[in-house]
Amino acid sequence: MxxxxxxxxxxxxxxxxxxxxxxxxxxxxxxxxxxSLPERMFETPERAVILTVSQDIFYDSNVSRGSDAxxxxxxxxxxxVRAAPTAALNMVxxxxxxxxxxxxSAGYDAYARNHSxxxxxxxxxxxxxVPVAFCAVAPELAYSRRQIDLIDLGAxxxxxxxxxxxxxxVKEALGGVTCGPxxxxxxxxHIGYVNTRTDTRGARQQEVRETRYGSALNYVHPSVGxxxxxxxxxDVIYDRQRQFxxxxxxxxxxTNAGLRVDRRLGTRLQLVASLSYxxxxxAVNPPGAKNFDGLNWDVxxxxxxxxxxxxxxxxxxxxxxxxxxxxxxxxxxNYAGSLSYALTPLVQVTASVxxxxxxxxxxxxSAFGITKDRLDTAAIRLAYTKRQVTFSLRGSYQxxxxxxxxxxxKGAQALLSIGYxxxx
Numbered sequence: 001m002x003x004x005x006x007x008x009x010x011x012x013x014x015x016x017x018x019x020x021x022x023x024x025x026x027x028x029x030x031x032x033x034x035x036s037l038p039e040r041m042f043e044t045p046e047r048a049v050i051l052t053v054s055q056d057i058f059y060d061s062n063v064s065r066g067s068d069a070x071x072x073x074x075x076x077x078x079x080x081v082r083a084a085p086t087a088a089l090n091m092v093x094x095x096x097x098x099x100x101x102x103x104x105s106a107g108y109d110a111y112a113r114n115h116s117x118x119x120x121x122x123x124x125x126x127x128x129x130v131p132v133a134f135c136a137v138a139p140e141l142a143y144s145r146r147q148i149d150l151i152d153l154g155a156x157x158x159x160x161x162x163x164x165x166x167x168x169x170v171k172e173a174l175g176g177v178t179c180g181p182x183x184x185x186x187x188x189x190h191i192g193y194v195n196t197r198t199d200t201r202g203a204r205q206q207e208v209r210e211t212r213y214g215s216a217l218n219y220v221h222p223s224v225g226x227x228x229x230x231x232x233x234x235d236v237i238y239d240r241q242r243q244f245x246x247x248x249x250x251x252x253x254x255t256n257a258g259l260r261v262d263r264r265l266g267t268r269l270q271l272v273a274s275l276s277y278x279x280x281x282x283a284v285n286p287p288g289a290k291n292f293d294g295l296n297w298d299v300x301x302x303x304x305x306x307x308x309x310x311x312x313x314x315x316x317x318x319x320x321x322x323x324x325x326x327x328x329x330x331x332x333x334n335y336a337g338s339l340s341y342a343l344t345p346l347v348q349v350t351a352s353v354x355x356x357x358x359x360x361x362x363x364x365x366s367a368f369g370i371t372k373d374r375l376d377t378a379a380i381r382l383a384y385t386k387r388q389v390t391f392s393l394r395g396s397y398q399x400x401x402x403x404x405x406x407x408x409x410k411g412a413q414a415l416l417s418i419g420y421x422x423x424x
Contacts, residue, residue: 041264042222045099048092054419056084062398062411063114065151070406074150077113084109086121097131109147116165119147125172135179140192142172151375151400152325167199174212183222189215190232208321211235216260225263230276232256236321238328252329253281254319256296273299278319282328282362290361292319292331310340325370327363332356350381373402388421 063080064071071078086107093100104124111117123144130137148166174192194210214232238250258276280292298316305311317333338352356375363371379396394415401408 041225041262041266045092045094047094048090049424050090051422052086052088052090052419053422054086054088054417056082056086057416058082058084059414060411061413062409063111063117063150064409065149065400065411066407066409067405070409073406075116076150080114081112082109083112084121099129100126101128102126117147119165119167121146134181135177138176138178140172140174140176142174143170145169152322169197169199171195178218183220186218186220187215188218189213207239209237209239210321223265225261225265228260228262230256230258230260230274236329250328251283254329255279255281258296268304270302271300273297280319280329280361284362286362290331290359292329292359292361308342311337312340313337322360322363325360325363327360327369327371329361330358331361332358346384346386348383348385350383351379352381353378370402370404370407373400373407375400388423390417390419390421392417 059081060079062071062078064074064076064078066074068078084107086105088105089102091100091102093102102124103126105121107121109117109119109121123142123146125140125142127140128138130139146168148168172192172194174190176188176190178186178188180186191213192211194208194212196208196210198207212232212234214230216228216230218226218228220226232255234254236252236254256276256278258274260272260274262272264270264272274297276296278293278296282289296317296319298318300312300314300316303311314336315334317331319329319331322330334354334356336352336354338350340348340350342348354377357372358374359372360370363369376399377396379394381392381394383390383392385391392415394413394417396413396415397411398413399410
């Protein structure tokens with residue numbers, strides 16, 4: 001759909017002072033380029049088939065994502081090393097006016113000490129754009145299966161197996177249609193269904209079914225980008241949460257309406273921004289329940305300087321569902337920034353910082369629950385790429401503060417990765 005599909009944003013971010021200071025001390029390397037330049041709109045993608053095989057070795061000083069008491073209750077040894085082999089396939093297949101993309105990966109997490117967390121990682125997503133008369137139809141299917149990160153995993157009523165492991169399976173079926181000329185006014189609409197299931201009996205309060213739908217009126221122009229007035233809604237049903245909120249209907253609806261601007265035109269400065277008003281409709285509004293109605297936003301900007309320096313910033317606020325803790329909804333606000341610098345044509349360094357603030361609505365007050373938290377992260381990454389081979393080193397530091405001391409922690413992580421890409 002023409003610039004309308006709302007994607008979930010993972011935090012990326014940058015230690016600008018450190019990188020800027022380093023840049024002033026380095027001699028200029030002719031031909032050095034940022035590995036990932038800003039993307040352009042309105043370009044027909046070229047055919048590509050890329051198979052990447054990688055091996056990651058990950059050290060984590062705090063696997064439990066909580067205090068030492070939390071690790072003991074979960075039956076987890078906090079310090080561990082994880083090996084994660086992965087095979088990933090990315091295909092872009094244009095044919096005439098149609099386009100098919102496929103992204104898939106299969107991997108396995110193997111822990112040296114916490115064998116109970118050993119788990120497969122599977123994901124596949126296929127998207128299409130098919131011209132039909134004066135419209136473009138865009139179906140999308142996705143499937144994923146993974147262990148939920150322990151930072152997002154509580155335990156209802158102290159069920160310890162749910163506090164240590166919970167494999168989540170998500171199935172998605174989405175579709176959109178956009179009509180009108182290539183440039184000018186283009187109305188669009190979308191509808192989708194998402195089903196989330198878990199395999200741990202004690203954590204099934206987070207099994208949900210979602211229906212998503214919405215529409216937009218887009219203005220598309222090659223020198224402007226895309227400007228869209230949009231409205232969208234998510235209807236969420238918790239299949240098994242009634243037992244945690246006796247007598248309450250376990251359902252909620254989230255409606256957003258606002259304006260979105262997408263200016264990824266290949267210039268040095270690119271911007272994607274949306275501002276909307278969110279309305280939360282819940283079957284239950286007891287005294288003291290947090291009111292999440294209000295402004296939501298999503299703003300990301302990319303600035304490329306001299307072909308060697310890339311600065312990205314992002315901030316967003318959204319109402320969403322909790323992936324692991326027993327709560328009706330979550331209001332999450334993110335702030336992130338990153339700075340990438342090409343030291344040589346083959347070596348790139350990236351520094352990042354991020355902050356995430358979350359407030360949980362109708363979260364039960366229990367030993368294994370929280371009602372708000374904050375996560376701060378700082379990281380630096382060094383990558384060497386030559387032809388199809390990439391070596392990278394990454395170090396990061398995390399700190400979490402919440403209203404439950406059991407989940408507060410400070411931890412350091414280190415990642416060594418090697419990957420090989422086969423291209424056709």
